[in-house]
Amino acid sequence: MGIHMGEFDLIDHFFNRPRPSNPAVELGIGDDCALLRPEPGMQLAVSSDMLVEGRHFLSTVDPARLGHKALAVNLSDLAACGASPMAFTLALALPKVDPDWLAGFSRGLFLLADAHQIELVGGDTTCGPLNLCITVLGQVPTGQALTRAGARPGDDIYVSGEPGWARLALEAFRGRITLDAALWERARQHMETPAPRVALGLALRGLATSCIDVSDGLLGDLGHILHASGVGAEIEADGLLGQFPQTLRSAQGDDLLRMCNWAGGDDYELVFTAAASAHKAVEHAALASRTPVRRIGQITPGHGIHLIDATGHAQVNPYASFDHFQT
Amino acid sequence: MGIHMGEFDLIDHFFNRPRPSNPAVELGIGDDCALLRPEPGMQLAVSSDMLVEGRHFLSTVDPARLGHKALAVNLSDLAACGASPMAFTLALALPKVDPDWLAGFSRGLFLLADAHQIELVGGDTTCGPLNLCITVLGQVPTGQALTRAGARPGDDIYVSGEPGWARLALEAFRGRITLDAALWERARQHMETPAPRVALGLALRGLATSCIDVSDGLLGDLGHILHASGVGAEIEADGLLGQFPQTLRSAQGDDLLRMCNWAGGDDYELVFTAAASAHKAVEHAALASRTPVRRIGQITPGHGIHLIDATGHAQVNPYASFDHFQT
Numbered sequence: 004m005g006i007h008m009g010e011f012d013l014i015d016h017f018f019n020r021p022r023p024s025n026p027a028v029e030l031g032i033g034d035d036c037a038l039l040r041p042e043p044g045m046q047l048a049v050s051s052d053m054l055v056e057g058r059h060f061l062s063t064v065d066p067a068r069l070g071h072k073a074l075a076v077n078l079s080d081l082a083a084c085g086a087s088p089m090a091f092t093l094a095l096a097l098p099k100v101d102p103d104w105l106a107g108f109s110r111g112l113f114l115l116a117d118a119h120q121i122e123l124v125g126g127d128t129t130c131g132p133l134n135l136c137i138t139v140l141g142q143v144p145t146g147q148a149l150t151r152a153g154a155r156p157g158d159d160i161y162v163s164g165e166p167g168w169a170r171l172a173l174e175a176f177r178g179r180i181t182l183d184a185a186l187w188e189r190a191r192q193h194m195e196t197p198a199p200r201v202a203l204g205l206a207l208r209g210l211a212t213s214c215i216d217v218s219d220g221l222l223g224d225l226g227h228i229l230h231a232s233g234v235g236a237e238i239e240a241d242g243l244l245g246q247f248p249q250t251l252r253s254a255q256g257d258d259l260l261r262m263c264n265w266a267g268g269d270d271y272e273l274v275f276t277a278a279a280s281a282h283k284a285v286e287h288a289a290l291a292s293r294t295p296v297r298r299i300g301q302i303t304p305g306h307g308i309h310l311i312d313a314t315g316h317a318q319v320n321p322y323a324s325f326d327h328f329q330t
Numbered sequence: 331m332g333i334h335m336g337e338f339d340l341i342d343h344f345f346n347r348p349r350p351s352n353p354a355v356e357l358g359i360g361d362d363c364a365l366l367r368p369e370p371g372m373q374l375a376v377s378s379d380m381l382v383e384g385r386h387f388l389s390t391v392d393p394a395r396l397g398h399k400a401l402a403v404n405l406s407d408l409a410a411c412g413a414s415p416m417a418f419t420l421a422l423a424l425p426k427v428d429p430d431w432l433a434g435f436s437r438g439l440f441l442l443a444d445a446h447q448i449e450l451v452g453g454d455t456t457c458g459p460l461n462l463c464i465t466v467l468g469q470v471p472t473g474q475a476l477t478r479a480g481a482r483p484g485d486d487i488y489v490s491g492e493p494g495w496a497r498l499a500l501e502a503f504r505g506r507i508t509l510d511a512a513l514w515e516r517a518r519q520h521m522e523t524p525a526p527r528v529a530l531g532l533a534l535r536g537l538a539t540s541c542i543d544v545s546d547g548l549l550g551d552l553g554h555i556l557h558a559s560g561v562g563a564e565i566e567a568d569g570l571l572g573q574f575p576q577t578l579r580s581a582q583g584d585d586l587l588r589m590c591n592w593a594g595g596d597d598y599e600l601v602f603t604a605a606a607s608a609h610k611a612v613e614h615a616a617l618a619s620r621t622p623v624r625r626i627g628q629i630t631p632g633h634g635i636h637l638i639d640a641t642g643h644a645q646v647n648p649y650a651s652f653d654h655f656q657t
Contacts, residue, residue, distance in 0.1 A: 029373060034477050034558075035410040035542060036375035036468070046356060047374060048363035049451065051465055053421035055458030083362040094380035094463045124376065127463075131382030136421045136454075136463035138378055141363070150361050215362060231361075 013100060014128050017109040018093070025122045027089040027142065037124030039090055045142040048086035052077050056133035066104045068195040069135075070111030075199045076218065077139040078119060079271040082204035083216040085149040086141030088121040096131035119201055149207060149214035149275070151231035158212055158276040158302040160236060161285060163200050163294050165246045166221050167260065168193035170267020180255055186248070197271040203296070206288035207275060214275035220268045222308055222322050228276065235305035238265075240318050242299045266322045276302055340427060341455050344436040345420070352449045354416040354469065364451030366417055372469040375413035379404050383460035393431045395522040396462075397438030402526045403545065404466040405446060406598040409531035410543040412476040413468030415448040423458035446528055476534060476541035476602070478558035485539055485603040485629040487563060488612060490527050490621050492573045493548050494587065495520035497594020507582055513575070524598040530623070533615035534602060541602040547593045549635055549649050552601050559603075562632035565592075567645050569626045593649045603629055 019032055030038035041047050054073050056062055074091065081088050093112075116123065121139070154160075172190035175182045182190060200216070207214060213228045222238070229236055243264040244257055252260060277285050282298075289296035303309070310318040346359055357365035368374050381400050383389055401418065408415050420439075443450065448466070481487075499517035502509045509517060527543075534541060540555045549565070556563055570591040571584055579587060604612050609625075616623035630636070637645040 030475070030477065035407040036377045036413060036475070038411075038470070038475055039374040039376065040472065041368070041374065043370070047366040047368065047467075049366065049417070049419060049465075049467065050363045051419040051421045051453050051463070053423055053454045053456050053458075053461070053463060055423050055456055055461075058456060058458055080362040084365075086363060090376070092376060092378035092465055094378045096380060096382050096461060126378050127380045129380055129382055129385060131385055131461065132459040134380070134382075134423060134458065134461045134463075136378070136380060136461075138376075138419055138465035140374075140376065143365070145367065148357070148363070148365055150357065 013102060014105065017105045018123060018126070020113070020123070025089055025120050028122045028124055031122060031124050032126070037090065039124070039140065041089070041142040044145055046145050046148060048081055048084045048141040048143050048148060049138065050077060050080035051136065051138040052080070053134065053136045062133070064195070066107030067111030070108040071115050071196045073135045073137055074112055074115045075197050076271060077137045078115070078121070078199035078201055079197070079216040079218070081139055081141040082199050082201045083149065083214050083273055084141070084143060085147060085204045085208040085214070086143040087205060088119045088139060088141045088201060090122045090124040091116070091137055091139045093123060093126040094136040095126065095128050096134040097128065098131070098133055144208070147208045149204065149211050151213055151215055151228045154213040154228050154232035154234050154276040154302045155278070156234055156302050156304040157279055159279055159282065159298050160225070160238070160274065160276050160300045160302060161296050162217070162221065162243070162272055162274050162299050163203055163296050164270070164272040165193070166217055166270040166272045167243060167246070167263035167267050169197065169269040170263040173269070174259070174263070180259070186251060194269060197269070199271060200273045200294055202292035203273055203288065203294040206292040210281055210284055210288055211275040211277050214273055217270045217272045217274055218268055220266045221270070221274060222265045225274050225308065228274065229306065229308070235303040236300055236308045237303050238300035238308055238310050240310040240312060243297065262322070340429060341432065344432045345450060345453070347440070347450070352416055352447050355449045355451055358449060358451050359453070364417065366451070366467065368416070368469040371472055373472050373475060375408055375411050375468040375470050375475060376465065377404060377407035378463065378465040379407070380461065380463040389460070391522070393434030394438030397435040398442045398523045400462045400464055401439055401442045402524050403598060404464045405442070405448070405526035405528055406524070406543040406545070408466055408468040409526050409528045410476065410541050410600055411468070411470060412474060412531045412535040412541070413470040414532060415446045415466060415468045415528060417449045417451040418443070418464055418466045420450060420453040421463040422453065422455050423461040424455065425458070425460055471535070474535045476531065476538050478540055478542055478555045481540040481555050481559035481561050481603040481629045482605070483561055483629050483631040484606055486606055486609065486625050487552070487565070487601065487603050487627040487629060488623050489544070489548065489570070489599055489601050489626050490530055490623050491597070491599040492520070492622070493544055493597040493599045494570060494573070494590035494594050496524065496596040497590040500594070500596070501586070501590070507586070513578060521596060524596070526598060527600045527621055529619035530600055530615065530621040533619040537608055537611055537615060538602040538604050541600055544595065544597045544599045544601055546595045547649070548597070548601060549592045552635065555601065555603065556633065556635070562630040563627055563635050564630050565627035565635055565637050567637040567639060570624065589649070
């Protein structure tokens with residue numbers, strides 16, 4: 004039932020690395036607590052996410068991709084706040100100690116950690132049904148964190164990247180649609196190894212009036228911004244179809260692809276708002292962070308999300324059930 | 331398979347409380363990240379623990395006691411570093427949403443949280459085999475954190491409270507021994523609602539040369555101090571028997587009780603070292619923090635743990651297997 008001594012050594016072997024390089028980390032893994040020192044004038048940003056086998060991933064997933072994703076979804080929360088990553092803890096329940104699995108998982112985890120100069124500073128390993136819980140710590144200049152509140156009527160609404168591909172992969176994975184090899188690989192990469200938009204989040208400090216990351220579905224997550232800000236939104240229903248190749252649109256139909264755009268989750272893109280006058284500055288932030296950004300609509304004084312067509316006419320919103328706060 | 335919308339509202343009802351009172355918390359639960367501001371000159375201390383049903387607790391445990399214990403074992407890590415608690419995150423995998431269970435769990439959790447003025451600032455709730463992961467955040471003046479390294483030959487070794495009762499409860503729970511009702515209640519309280527020694531940890535800043543909390547067994551955890559400090563220890567084998575009532579000693583025998591003292595885990599007491607010249611200061615720290623503290627031995631220049639009897643003669647150490655680092 005337990006994990007044996009030699010197995011703890013093995014786990015140590017994969018997770019206990021040399022002295023951390025992030026300057027905020029003053030005592031890393033191995034004591035009762037890790038010690039960190041955010042820079043003067045900085046607030047600490049903290050977020051936790053738990054991934055459960057069978058719900059967030061299948062036992063057959065490549066462990067390196069799982070290691071990447073477990074950290075990516077947490078880094079995405081820091082990105083949505085405009086925080087700079089410092090450190091993370093990892094608590095891991097394992098049904099058994101499998102060196103191959105641990106080697107793959109830790110490789111994927113640390114590749115992404117190193118890319119963001121974020122250090123594993125502590126955690127826990129125990130025996131149990133496979134479960135990963137990561138807590139990330141970042142820092143942001145006091146008062147400059149991006150939150151869900153702050154969107155104002157007239158603000159433009161933007162989204163990064165290509166939201167919808169992760170859901171497209173899920174539909175293919177579930178056998179509801181068939182994709183050719185190239186499209187499947189592209190979609191699968193979005194689902195299994197999302198890129199947390201940390202650089203964009205940093206570039207949006209002092210610029211975005213609100214921000215959130217897309218985990219549950221674009222309109223649902225935008226709904227959190229609207230609720231926290233006390234405003235509504237007008238969204239161009241076809242605004243994100245252009246990212247899909249014409250062959251895919253012909254094969255699958257635009258209805259499915261619109262659903263993937265607006266109701267698909269697991270993309271970990273950023274949805275944010277900015278004053279209309281800041282349009283050039285947003286373009287610059289996108290360029291500086293090498294992150295594609297697209298305007299998808301506008302904040303309104305009302306409430307709820309209203310879909311419009313290219314000519315500005317209202318459309319029925321079939322994704323209402325994904326918008327937790329629409330009234 | 332999932333948790334439905336109304337159920338999220340229910341979970342919110344139990345965990346989303348009014349604006350936090352801890353002054354370090356500047357943005358609490360409800361956004362992508364929480365925001366904290368440690369006081370100037372303070373380091374941040376962070377630790378994560380995961381509790382799994384069937385391994386750390388049984389499904390039959392009173393949920394209020396489980397809520398207490400889940401936070402207590404994490405606060406104990408802050409105590410062992412001499413850190414002052416600020417905030418925690420809670421990630422929870424639940425097989426089903428049971429309002430009675432959530433009411434009890436959150437009551438036990440927040441009673442202890444309020445006693446230590448520590449705020450729930452974020453987390454995650456998902457569907458899965460019952461699993462609780464808490465990350466605690468505390469602060470400690472830069473350079474004053476207690477660590478496992480720092481014990482020096484000649485230092486006295488102390489332990490707080492009454493280590494051994496939690497293991498005694500486990501033995502009774504497993505049916506290996508029988509306790510009368512009063513002793514069972516006393517032992518069970520140690521196992522199910524341990525008191526994290528936060529006040530003692532704070533009082534030991536600048537005084538203890540090393541510190542750790544007892545989770546896996548006293549000698550095993552002391553072994554971590556010895557390993558990190560590059561020293562050995564001489565321990566009085568019968569030094570903790572005096573805490574047990576004479577009737578219990580007669581009924582169970584001292585061999586079992588010594589095993590509970592030295593190899594029993596789950597006590598969450600502090601084991602620490604201090605210079606022999608600091609004996610009065612340690613007594614004062616114990617009084618000031620209203621925490622019983624007992625001297626159990628001395629740090630030696632050698633390595634490993636050596637048990638001695640009351641006359642100073644060496645005894646065989648039958649708990650060697652619990653001492654991960656003895657050589």
